[in-house]
Amino acid sequence: MATGRQGTTKPGWFRDDRLVSKRRGWTGWWRPILAVVAPVLISTAAAVAVLIKVLAPGTAQDRLDAIRTGLAIGAGIGAMITLALALRRQQATEHDATERRLTELYVKAVDQLGSDKPAVRHGGLYALERVAQDNPAHRQTIVDVICAYLRSPYTPPRAPGTSKLGGIRAPLRPRRARSQPLSGSVSDTTPKDVKQEAHQEREVRLTAQRLLRDHLQPRIPARTWLRRFTRPAHTFWPDIDLDLTGATLIDFDLTGTAIRGARFNKAQFNGFTQLRMAQFSDRATFDSVKFNGRARFVGTQFNGGAWFGWAQFDASVLFEQAQFNGGSAFDKAQFNQEARFDAVEFSVTTRFDGVTFNGTAGFVGAKFNGIASFVGAKFNGTTVFSRAKLSNASFIGAKFSGMAEFSEAKFSGRTWFAATRFSGTVPDEVEPHLFSGKDGNSVATTGSSSPDVRR
Numbered sequence: 001m002a003t004g005r006q007g008t009t010k011p012g013w014f015r016d017d018r019l020v021s022k023r024r025g026w027t028g029w030w031r032p033i034l035a036v037v038a039p040v041l042i043s044t045a046a047a048v049a050v051l052i053k054v055l056a057p058g059t060a061q062d063r064l065d066a067i068r069t070g071l072a073i074g075a076g077i078g079a080m081i082t083l084a085l086a087l088r089r090q091q092a093t094e095h096d097a098t099e100r101r102l103t104e105l106y107v108k109a110v111d112q113l114g115s116d117k118p119a120v121r122h123g124g125l126y127a128l129e130r131v132a133q134d135n136p137a138h139r140q141t142i143v144d145v146i147c148a149y150l151r152s153p154y155t156p157p158r159a160p161g162t163s164k165l166g167g168i169r170a171p172l173r174p175r176r177a178r179s180q181p182l183s184g185s186v187s188d189t190t191p192k193d194v195k196q197e198a199h200q201e202r203e204v205r206l207t208a209q210r211l212l213r214d215h216l217q218p219r220i221p222a223r224t225w226l227r228r229f230t231r232p233a234h235t236f237w238p239d240i241d242l243d244l245t246g247a248t249l250i251d252f253d254l255t256g257t258a259i260r261g262a263r264f265n266k267a268q269f270n271g272f273t274q275l276r277m278a279q280f281s282d283r284a285t286f287d288s289v290k291f292n293g294r295a296r297f298v299g300t301q302f303n304g305g306a307w308f309g310w311a312q313f314d315a316s317v318l319f320e321q322a323q324f325n326g327g328s329a330f331d332k333a334q335f336n337q338e339a340r341f342d343a344v345e346f347s348v349t350t351r352f353d354g355v356t357f358n359g360t361a362g363f364v365g366a367k368f369n370g371i372a373s374f375v376g377a378k379f380n381g382t383t384v385f386s387r388a389k390l391s392n393a394s395f396i397g398a399k400f401s402g403m404a405e406f407s408e409a410k411f412s413g414r415t416w417f418a419a420t421r422f423s424g425t426v427p428d429e430v431e432p433h434l435f436s437g438k439d440g441n442s443v444a445t446t447g448s449s450s451p452d453v454r455r
Contacts, residue, residue, distance in 0.1 A: 044074025
């Protein structure tokens with residue numbers, strides 16, 4: 001009885017293991033050979049059999065010639081199989097080399113984005129652009145990297161001539177003495193260097209934004225000798241999502257772009273923001289964003305829903321001729337200057353609950369095909385709903401502090417003006433539906449299912 005390392009075993013235990021290991025090695029060695037030899041042998045035998053049967057050689061020399069011809073056919077087939085395997089191996093090698101080179105370029109470009117030199121960061125952006133242009137499968141990844149760069153913390157430089165703190169210094173207040181640096185110590189950076197770095201970083205971010213715009217435009221303008229027309233852009237990157245949550249954007253421009261989905265929650269838009277004629281095929285969210293400058297959404301299409309909850313617009317904003325084909329919400333949004341929604345079409349439910357309009361609010365010719373909710377809305381400036389079409393509109397608790405105009409407006413479905421306040425003249429189109437409750441609030445109910453709000 002043979003004894004193994006772990007106790008008594010059957011005779012020939014280790015020898016059987018070696019045989020099994022050797023058989024596995026033979027199988028792995030002969031498998032690619034059999035993949036070539038077996039088809040060659042089968043095709044050769046088939047060719048010889050067919051030639052002998054078809055030609056029916058009568059002499060030994062004829063049979064020998066048939067066999068030689070069959071062997072030649074088999075050799076040709078073997079050469080073709082060998083060539084195919086070699087080509088396949090070469091393609092696999094080239095693919096691996098391409099992937100390694102792509103990975104090296106990607107890693108190098110990302111490292112360049114982390115450089116403290118603006119020129120190097122510019123080079124990293126253009127390197128990523130080239131990688132994405134040549135490799136469509138990696139475009140979304142490259143866009144994610146660019147968006148991540150724009151999401152990094154950044155404070156835009158102040159405009160020339162502005163100071164950090166406003167106001168006038170008190171004439172009798174003594175000026176505080178500036179602290180002097182210790183002898184032998186030198187500051188690494190000066191205010192001038194910090195300002196210069198901020199301006200240089202601004203240029204890098206503008207480049208990143210421009211790359212996104214240029215590659216998200218399916219059609220770009222081109223001028224010929226006779227006329228101006230649009231042509232397809234070969235640099236267009238379709239089906240791209242943008243995640244710019246919390247990003248600081250400067251003069252952001254996505255005019256004429258086609259985007260799948262976008263997240264701009266808590267982003268800061270500085271300067272002039274343009275999303276004219278942009279198309280969002282999926283959801284676009286702008287919750288808690290802040291627009292410090294003018295914003296233009298003229299002709300923009302929101303096909304998957306648009307959310308502007310708690311958004312703040314400090315300058316004028318235009319949504320003229322925009323299309324909201326999905327659900328849309330502007331709950332608690334604040335418009336500090338003019339807000340125009342003229343000729344806008346809302347296909348489904350639209351909410352402006354708790355919104356504040358401190359400037360002119362224009363909805364001239366707007367179409368509300370779904371529920372239009374303005375519950376608790378505050379219109380502190382001039383409000384114009386001329387020629388608007390409202391379906392199932394609710395102005396419960398709304399307050400019109402300025403002039404309100406509803407000339408030629410059409411209401412359909414259930415309409416509520418419960419507890420609505422008009423500080424000025426009540427529009428003629430609304431007055432037939434109003435009556436005064438005990439609390440003095442203006443109340444209107446139209447439609448058979450409208451609630452009775454009288455106390």
